[in-house]
Amino acid sequence: MIGTLLDRFRGLKSFPRGIHPPHRKKLSEPRPIELFIPKGPLQVPMVQHLGAGCTPIVKPKQEVQYGEKIGDVEAFVSAPIHASVAGTTGAGIVAVLPSGRRVPAITLTPAAEGALPVGFLEQFLDRNWDGVEPTSFSPEAVVQGMRDQGIVGMGGATFPTHVKLKRDPNRPVDTVVLNGCECEPYLTADHRLMLESPEAIVVGLYLAMHAVGAKRAIIAIENNKPDAIEAMRRAALGRPGFEVAVCATSYPMGGERQLVWAVLGRTVPSAPKGLPLDVGVVMINCATAHCIARAVVRGMPLTHRVVTVTGRGVARPGNYLVPTGTLFSELIDHCGGLTDEVLKVVAGGPMMGPTVPHLNVPVVKGTSGITCMVDAETAHWVETPCIRCGKCVDNCPLHLSPTKIAHAVKFRDYAMANQYDMMACCECGCCAYVCPANIPLAQYIKAGKNQQRLMAAQNKK
Ligand code: SF4
Numbered sequence: 001m002i003g004t005l006l007d008r009f010r011g012l013k014s015f016p017r018g019i020h021p022p023h024r025k026k027l028s029e030p031r032p033i034e035l036f037i038p039k040g041p042l043q044v045p046m047v048q049h050l051g052a053g054c055t056p057i058v059k060p061k062q063e064v065q066y067g068e069k070i071g072d073v074e075a076f077v078s079a080p081i082h083a084s085v086a087g088t089t090g091a092g093i094v095a096v097l098p099s100g101r102r103v104p105a106i107t108l109t110p111a112a113e114g115a116l117p118v119g120f121l122e123q124f125l126d127r128n129w130d131g132v133e134p135t136s137f138s139p140e141a142v143v144q145g146m147r148d149q150g151i152v153g154m155g156g157a158t159f160p161t162h163v164k165l166k167r168d169p170n171r172p173v174d175t176v177v178l179n180g181c182e183c184e185p186y187l188t189a190d191h192r193l194m195l196e197s198p199e200a201i202v203v204g205l206y207l208a209m210h211a212v213g214a215k216r217a218i219i220a221i222e223n224n225k226p227d228a229i230e231a232m233r234r235a236a237l238g239r240p241g242f243e244v245a246v247c248a249t250s251y252p253m254g255g256e257r258q259l260v261w262a263v264l265g266r267t268v269p270s271a272p273k274g275l276p277l278d279v280g281v282v283m284i285n286c287a288t289a290h291c292i293a294r295a296v297v298r299g300m301p302l303t304h305r306v307v308t309v310t311g312r313g314v315a316r317p318g319n320y321l322v323p324t325g326t327l328f329s330e331l332i333d334h335c336g337g338l339t340d341e342v343l344k345v346v347a348g349g350p351m352m353g354p355t356v357p358h359l360n361v362p363v364v365k366g367t368s369g370i371t372c373m374v375d376a377e378t379a380h381w382v383e384t385p386c387i388r389c390g391k392c393v394d395n396c397p398l399h400l401s402p403t404k405i406a407h408a409v410k411f412r413d414y415a416m417a418n419q420y421d422m423m424a425c426c427e428c429g430c431c432a433y434v435c436p437a438n439i440p441l442a443q444y445i446k447a448g449k450n451q452q453r454l455m456a457a458q459n460k461k
């Protein structure tokens with residue numbers, strides 16, 4: 001709490017607890033976004049979002065154009081999949097997602113020429129949004145545009161955005177918070193996007209406000225990105241209801257409960273049922289806002305995303321605009337390959353990202369980074385008994401008792417774990433990071449949550 005008061009005294013938005021791991025962002029931060037065109041074949045999963053998976057609507061050996069819809073499903077909580085390059089489809093396969101989950105996918109071999117529209121990178125980073133009036137689109141048209149172009153939360157949650165931004169008369173929204181914190185160590189994809197295309201992000205944020213009927217927008221950025229704060233301030237200048245909130249650099253600032261509390265002082269009810277919507281707030285990631293603008297105003301589908309490839313385990317770290325379906329192996333080869341010292345490769349950042357089972361996994365809509373870590377950057381889990389120091393409790397941003405939950409999960413006492421509010425855990429990893437006994441608390445809790453969901457699904461049948 002003293003840290004929070006000090007941050008507030010320095011004019012920074014902050015939340016109680018949390019941790020301060022080394023940022024390690026310098027490896028990729030200065031590298032402008034580069035377009036990556038894979039040789040393929042790509043593996044395009046039919047499940048790249050939360051909700052119902054898609055069914056392929058193309059046949060094997062069919063030629064498809066860039067941006068053509070290749071998978072869809074009627075369910076409301078879903079998002080269609082579009083061809084991320086022009087090319088030829090192959091047989092249906094089972095792809096392994098970066099999380100290790102196995103899902104149906106189709107292979108796509110890029111055309112030798114013209115796989116992407118000419119000037120694709122320039123179009124993606126286009127800074128000329130003058131004259132675009134977001135209120136000229138009806139809220140329904142904004143929501144439909146997001147659904148048609150397959151927009152999902154790009155911060156990693158991959159929840160379909162048209163569902164999140166559909167107006168609910170029973171739950172009015174007064175504020176949209178733009179998450180530009182990028183609090184995970186190593187990752188710089190959002191930072192580069194805010195520097196290189198801030199105008200599109202502001203238009204997307206305005207469209208989101210318009211869709212939900214909010215009058216206020218808060219652009220939240222950690223104070224370790226002063227250039228992004230400046231770029232976003234300039235892009236938002238003159239937009240009514242917009243403000244920039246400078247947040248303390250503290251992990252997990254980008255978590256929705258922490259950020260809503262930091263910038264608005266409102267307490268989001270406990271997960272899994274409580275949402276920012278319950279306190280009149282919707283939160284979107286800055287890459288999602290960028291996609292919303294391109295989808296609604298320009299009719300561009302979500303086929304590419306900016307991915308940070310980083311860590312001391314890769315030869316040439318950087319930020320790349322990558323088609324979904326690109327295999328990690330091909331992208332890493334383009335970055336000079338893995339170094340001899342590499343120990344593990346993580347999808348996303350090191351705090352929340354899963355270690356990938358192998359490199360034959362595709363980049364999907366939620367892949368914000370590929371972190372290739374060497375021995376010196378990696379914690380060694382030689383687990384020893386709990387010494388009851390209480391550090392995990394002191395640092396949990398959600399005020400849980402990680403040691404009690406993990407203990408209950410270890411002994412498969414899920415009723416006890418639930419008594420300690422296991423399902424509220426956001427899996428931020430702070431508890432495991434600070435534990436001097438090297439107990440992988442977050443991993444135990446994550447396993448317990450998965451088991452709980454499995455049991456709930458079985459009980460429904
Ligand atoms: S219990 Fe969950 S929310 Fe709390 S620190 Fe651990 S991982 Fe984060």
Ligand code: SF4
Nearest residue numbers: 386387389390392435
């Ligand atoms: S931080 Fe680790 S050692 Fe300390 S109380 Fe929590 S589980 Fe036990």
